[in-house]
Amino acid sequence: MESGTRSDVLIAGASVAGLTTARTLRDEGFPGTITMIGDEDALPYDRPPLSKQILTGKWDVEESALCSEADLDRLGVRLLLGTAAVSLDLPGRVVTTASGGELRYGTLVVTTGTSARRPAYGAGLGGVHLLRTRADATALRGDLATARHAVVAGAGVLGSEIAAALREIGVAVTLVGRSRHLRLGLAGDLLSPLIGRLHRANGVDLRLGEEVAGLRGDDRVSAVVLSGGDVIETDFVVAAIGCVPNTGWLTSSGLDVSDGVVCDLAGRAAPGVFAAGDVAAWTDPRTGVPVRVEHQLNAAEQARLVAGTIATGTTPTAPPVPFFWSELFGTRIQVYGHGDGDGTSLDTIAGDAGSGRFVAAVQRDGIVTGIVGWNMPRDFRAARAHVGRPAAELSRL
Numbered sequence: 001m002e003s004g005t006r007s008d009v010l011i012a013g014a015s016v017a018g019l020t021t022a023r024t025l026r027d028e029g030f031p032g033t034i035t036m037i038g039d040e041d042a043l044p045y046d047r048p049p050l051s052k053q054i055l056t057g058k059w060d061v062e063e064s065a066l067c068s069e070a071d072l073d074r075l076g077v078r079l080l081l082g083t084a085a086v087s088l089d090l091p092g093r094v095v096t097t098a099s100g101g102e103l104r105y106g107t108l109v110v111t112t113g114t115s116a117r118r119p120a121y122g123a124g125l126g127g128v129h130l131l132r133t134r135a136d137a138t139a140l141r142g143d144l145a146t147a148r149h150a151v152v153a154g155a156g157v158l159g160s161e162i163a164a165a166l167r168e169i170g171v172a173v174t175l176v177g178r179s180r181h182l183r184l185g186l187a188g189d190l191l192s193p194l195i196g197r198l199h200r201a202n203g204v205d206l207r208l209g210e211e212v213a214g215l216r217g218d219d220r221v222s223a224v225v226l227s228g229g230d231v232i233e234t235d236f237v238v239a240a241i242g243c244v245p246n247t248g249w250l251t252s253s254g255l256d257v258s259d260g261v262v263c264d265l266a267g268r269a270a271p272g273v274f275a276a277g278d279v280a281a282w283t284d285p286r287t288g289v290p291v292r293v294e295h296q297l298n299a300a301e302q303a304r305l306v307a308g309t310i311a312t313g314t315t316p317t318a319p320p321v322p323f324f325w326s327e328l329f330g331t332r333i334q335v336y337g338h339g340d341g342d343g344t345s346l347d348t349i350a351g352d353a354g355s356g357r358f359v360a361a362v363q364r365d366g367i368v369t370g371i372v373g374w375n376m377p378r379d380f381r382a383a384r385a386h387v388g389r390p391a392a393e394l395s396r397l
């Protein structure tokens with residue numbers, strides 16, 4: 001693309017939030033020019049299968065594609081792959097790319113997502129993996145052909161998903177977590193005992209409250225040393241220790257990027273600039289606090305709202321209620337709203353935890369803040385209407 005070319009909408013970040021922005025703009029009848037840039041080489045793809053169907057070998061990486069080139073042509077979206085934004089001139093409305101190109105825009109939508117946090121250990125050592133991109137998944141699958149034992153570091157949802165997928169294909173797994181609790185997305189640590197039970201029942205060696213203190217091995221990792229002193233022999237390590245928002249290119253722009261791109265309650269970061277998805281911190285109107293949510297459906301929903309605002313001028317009055325799902329050992333776990341924070345409690349309103357199927361309401365100060373579904377998708381859907389309503393109105397489904 002020529003330096004200085006102007007697009008009516010420039011989308012920086014070519015993944016679920018970026019693609020959903022472009023699609024919704026066209027659905028809403030937006031007639032202007034749209035350019036989307038992405039620093040990866042692949043067409044937009046879905047990340048959730050990386051730790052599920054792709055890790056277990058049920059899918060090839062290509063099956064996670066979210067669109068084809070023909071789809072983008074039909075949408076009239078110009079996509080520049082392998083193109084990283086490196087800076088933003090806010091008053092001049094220009095994004096500069098790594099090759100020195102200048103992309104002018106009328107409206108910018110920032111959808112640059114997050115990157116996997118790198119651990120302090122393992123630099124230069126083979127067999128130490130992250131899992132955020134297709135390239136990461138391909139590298140990890142390459143190690144699985146001969147591997148018998150893995151150490152997964154991280155007690156969050158990704159660590160649990162990777163442990164579950166590896167157990168499914170017969171790899172012995174030690175799951176190490178600094179926290180004493182297993183956290184699961186929007187449910188925080190409320191489900192930790194249940195998830196711990198699932199892991200143990202499926203043979204995962206859980207080492208909670210411990211950290212990876214160091215690695216052994218010459219050119220490849222051969223063992224992990226835990227903070228408690230135990231040494232675990234392993235064929236590879238996967239570090240799933242959180243994400244960092246991709247805002248490095250915005251640090252000198254004048255935007256507030258203290259934790260992601262800080263936005264108002266409609267995703268606006270500055271005049272002519274919006275942000276959506278994992279990188280965006282939309283202000284919660286109830287608390288006035290910007291919140292970043294790292295979940296797929298939230299990324300898509302924010303992108304739809306931003307595109308609607310750009311195309312029609314209608315501004316949403318509240319951010320979307322976050323919605324998250326995961327799958328562990330064949331158990332479908334869904335969370336709508338928030339389950340995290342002090343003073344929350346969980347009340348079962350359908351099924352029961354002992355039977356492996358239930359729906360529960362999370363409440364704080366007498367208000368339902370979230371709904372958790374555990375292998376009960378239909379009842380979960382019905383219960384979502386309770387979020388934001390008094391807990392006194394809850395009854396068994």
Ligand SMILES: Cc1cc2nc3c(=O)[nH]c(=O)nc-3n(C[C@H](O)[C@H](O)[C@H](O)COP(=O)(O)OP(=O)(O)OC[C@H]3O[C@@H](n4cnc5c(N)ncnc54)[C@H](O)[C@@H]3O)c2cc1C
Pocket residue numbers: 012013014015016017018037038039040046047048049050051083084085086111112113114115131132133158246249276277278279294295296297299323324325326327
């Ligand atoms: C393995 C895995 C499993 C997951 N499973 C689930 C799940 O089960 N349920 C769920 O709700 N969520 C899940 N998620 C989270 C979900 O994938 C994210 O919420 C979603 O991908 C966010 O989309 P996004 O478009 O905001 O950002 P991203 O998907 O992070 O995409 C951002 C894109 O922008 C690119 N980029 C970054 N910087 C620049 C730059 N300077 N210039 C140009 N391009 C740039 C990035 O390379 C990337 O391609 C999972 C994530 C992973 C990694």
